[in-house]
Amino acid sequence: MLNDLHSIKDLAGDEIEKSDSLRQVQELRIKYLGKKGIITGRIKSLGAVSPEDRRNYGQLLNEVKTYIEDLLCRSEKTFKAAELNRTLQTQRIDVTLPGYFIPPGHLHPTTQVLDEIVDVFTSLGFHVEEGPEVELDFYNFEALNMPKDHPARDMQDTFYITDDVVLRTHTSPVQVRIMKNNTPPLRVIAPGKVYRCDADVTHIPMFHQLEGFMVDKHITMSDLKGVLEVFIHKVFGTDTKLRFRPSFFPFTEPSAEIDISCVICRGAGCSVCKNTGWLEILGAGMINPRVFEMAGYDPEQYTGFAFGMGIERVAMLKYGIDDIRLFYENDKRFLEQF
Ligand code: DAH
Numbered sequence: 001m002l003n004d005l006h007s008i009k010d011l012a013g014d015e016i017e018k019s020d021s022l023r024q025v026q027e028l029r030i031k032y033l034g035k036k037g038i039i040t041g042r043i044k045s046l047g048a049v050s051p052e053d054r055r056n057y058g059q060l061l062n063e064v065k066t067y068i069e070d071l072l073c074r075s076e077k078t079f080k081a082a083e084l085n086r087t088l089q090t091q092r093i094d095v096t097l098p099g100y101f102i103p104p105g106h107l108h109p110t111t112q113v114l115d116e117i118v119d120v121f122t123s124l125g126f127h128v129e130e131g132p133e134v135e136l137d138f139y140n141f142e143a144l145n146m147p148k149d150h151p152a153r154d155m156q157d158t159f160y161i162t163d164d165v166v167l168r169t170h171t172s173p174v175q176v177r178i179m180k181n182n183t184p185p186l187r188v189i190a191p192g193k194v195y196r197c198d199a200d201v202t203h204i205p206m207f208h209q210l211e212g213f214m215v216d217k218h219i220t221m222s223d224l225k226g227v228l229e230v231f232i233h234k235v236f237g238t239d240t241k242l243r244f245r246p247s248f249f250p251f252t253e254p255s256a257e258i259d260i261s262c263v264i265c266r267g268a269g270c271s272v273c274k275n276t277g278w279l280e281i282l283g284a285g286m287i288n289p290r291v292f293e294m295a296g297y298d299p300e301q302y303t304g305f306a307f308g309m310g311i312e313r314v315a316m317l318k319y320g321i322d323d324i325r326l327f328y329e330n331d332k333r334f335l336e337q338f
Contacts, residue, residue, distance in 0.1 A: 001053060002060055008038060009064045016071045022079035029072050039065050109338040110208055110327055113315040114191055117210055120234045124227060126187045126212060131174035133193055137164045139173035143294040144251040152250045157197040159205075167195035171211035172251060172308055175287070179295035184302050185216035191311070201323045208311035213287065215297070215304030221254075224284055224305035232260055232281070236318065241267070243278060252285025252306060263317055272320070279317055282309035 012032050019025050032039050042061055049057050107115070118128060131139075146152050156169040174190035191210040199205060214223065225244070232240050241261040249255040260281050262273035269275040284307035289299035312324050319338070321327075326334050 001049070001057055005042070005057070005060050005064050008032075008042075009067060012064075012068045013071060016068070016075050019075065022076060022083065025072060025075045025079060029076075032068050033065070033072070039068065106338070108327075108335065109315050109319070110311055112338060113318065114208060114210065114311050116235060117231070117309075117311070117314065118189065118191060120231050121189045121212060124187075124230060126189045126214075129174060129178050129188050129190045130192055131168070131171070131177050131190060133168055133195070134161060135166055135168035135173050137166055139176050140166050140168050140170070143176040143291065144172055145288050145290045145294075146250045150250065159195050159197055169196055170194050170308060171209040172306070174211055175213050175251075175306060176291065176295050179215065179292075179297060184297070184304075185214075186304070187214050188212070199325075201325065202313075204312075204324050204328065206328075207324070209308055210311060211306070211308045213304055213306040215287065215302055217302060219303045219305060221286060221305065224286070224307065227305075228258060228282075228284065228307065235314065236260060236263055239266075247283065247285075249283055249285055251288050251291050252283075253288045255283070255285035258282050258284055258307075260317075264320060272322075281314065281317065282307055284308070 012028070015028055015031075016025065019028060031037055034040065039061070043065075046054065046058060046061070122128065140158075141147075141150070141153060158169050159167040161167065171190050171192055171194060174188075174192075178186065178188050178190070189210055189212045191208065193206055194209050195206050196203065197205060212227075214227070225242075229242055232242055240263065243259040243261075244256040245259060247255045247257040257280055259278040261267040262270060262277050262279050264270050264272045265277070267277040269277050273279050284305065287304040287306050292299040292302060292304075312327055315321065315327070316324060
């Protein structure tokens with residue numbers, strides 16, 4: 001009987017030693033110590049052993065059980081350590097490897113040009129104001145001397161929200177909003193988005209404008225000329241010439257369109273300036289007394305100038321871009337050039 005236990009011990013020792021994986025060791029654990037295992041079976045049938053043999057037999061059984069248990073544990077430990085070592089080897093993170101390059105983004109060309117223009121005017125003492133993009137018909141048209149049936153309304157293809165509410169077609173309504181809530185002297189620029197129902201190489205339904213105006217006693221057209229000259233020279237270079245051409249806007253009197261000498265051919269004539277040597281860049285004029293009345297100012301007391309320009313247009317002239325739609329197609333090959 002004791003021999004039986006000795007041979008179990010030898011066999012188990014042999015098998016555990018020969019096993020070459022954690023799984024095999026675990027199978028041996030089940031074989032010997034599991035619920036239906038060999039050792040467990042012997043423990044269960046201990047009661048059937050005759051009382052005189054039971055003591056010795058039990059003691060040896062216990063020793064064999066501890067022996068197998070120890071061997072199994074040691075072997076499991078060895079295999080687990082080996083496995084851990086293997087994962088450490090294969091899944092090692094090398095912190096000295098260079099990281100992935102994430103290319104830095106940059107500001108959109110419209111934003112870059114807008115920021116540059118805003119910088120020029122703030123350096124001249126203008127401060128920045130904003131108005132709503134969803135605007136009352138009153139501010140967008142009426143207060144700018146364009147009553148409901150005024151033909152000048154046709155110049156701008158308006159998105160109407162209701163009969164009295166529009167998407168602003170220009171930044172000029174900010175003039176009246178600011179004047180209504182402030183007293184002169186005023187030196188303001190108002191950049192922002194504007195909307196027109198129009199689309200081709202030079203028109204898109206949403207674009208940016210920058211409005212500027214100055215109101216005080218004794219403001220004249222020469223103040224307008226001086227300010228615009230500084231602006232043009234800063235943005236396009238000091239050798240750029242300006243030309244004031246008579247024009248019409250309902251909210252200015254007199255009105256002018258301002259051209260600059262062609263930035264491509266320097267005035268010699270090319271396809272960009274259609275051989276005229278000049279490029280139209282903005283609209284301007286002396287604020288119409290009717291607009292002052294709408295804002296509650298006494299036109300006998302105050303005068304002022306105003307101007308408005310398209311930001312994308314300035315960017316197109318500055319960088320020689322011939323299609324305004326490129327700005328908002330989000331083609332990286334285009335955007336990366338700025
Ligand atoms: N609001 C005009 C437009 O969108 C631009 C403009 C012209 C603004 C003359 C002005 C101005 O302030 O005096 O076409």
